[in-house]
Amino acid sequence: MEPRFFFVPATTNDVDRLAVLEIDLFHTDRCSKKSLRYLIRHAHVVIARQQDTLEIVGYAILLGRKNSRKMRIYSFGIVPAARNRGLAGKMIKALEEIVTISHCHMLTLEVSDCNNAAVNLYKKHGFEQYGFRLGYYEDGGHAILMRKRITEDLQGQKP
């Protein structure tokens, strides 16, 4: 049977594993343990755990700013063994719920112009390109800027 996953907020107990994932999944612009610890307290760090093993198989960091209705995906990754099963898509849905609950209406992100898998993923889930930054990453790589307007569905709780 396919493994099941669930999404929960990260705690500071997860910092060591998340720091390893940052190294495994990204070759540049990684978050340090210190940053992860700070972000867990001050931003939204969502982890996906495999139900039977409780292993962390994915995570995302979502940033908001005071007096802004935009939120930004700062980091996002799924471990290779859990890919191609729609888990990233479910993580995006979980992030969109946080955006809605936070009374925000726009989700933005930057993605490397070489990262076809992620660009495809975001397009599939309704993100569109609105900009391009030359030399955005520490290794000189370029970034595609993407965004998605988050609308509350008609069943939503907000007035």
Ligand SMILES: CC(C)(COP(=O)(O)OP(=O)(O)OC[C@H]1O[C@@H](n2cnc3c(N)ncnc32)[C@H](O)[C@@H]1OP(=O)(O)O)[C@@H](O)C(=O)NCCC(=O)NCCS
């Ligand atoms: C990008 C990433 C998050 C996708 O995770 P995933 O759980 O495999 O993705 P899902 O199964 O939910 O999404 C599938 C969609 O993403 C796109 N996609 C995923 N992997 C792909 C690949 N290798 N090549 C092309 N498109 C791909 C497709 O649009 C796909 O839809 P489809 O299955 O209908 O073709 C994962 O590959 C990853 O963590 N990569 C390393 C870290 C990273 O690049 N993070 C993004 C930083 S901005």
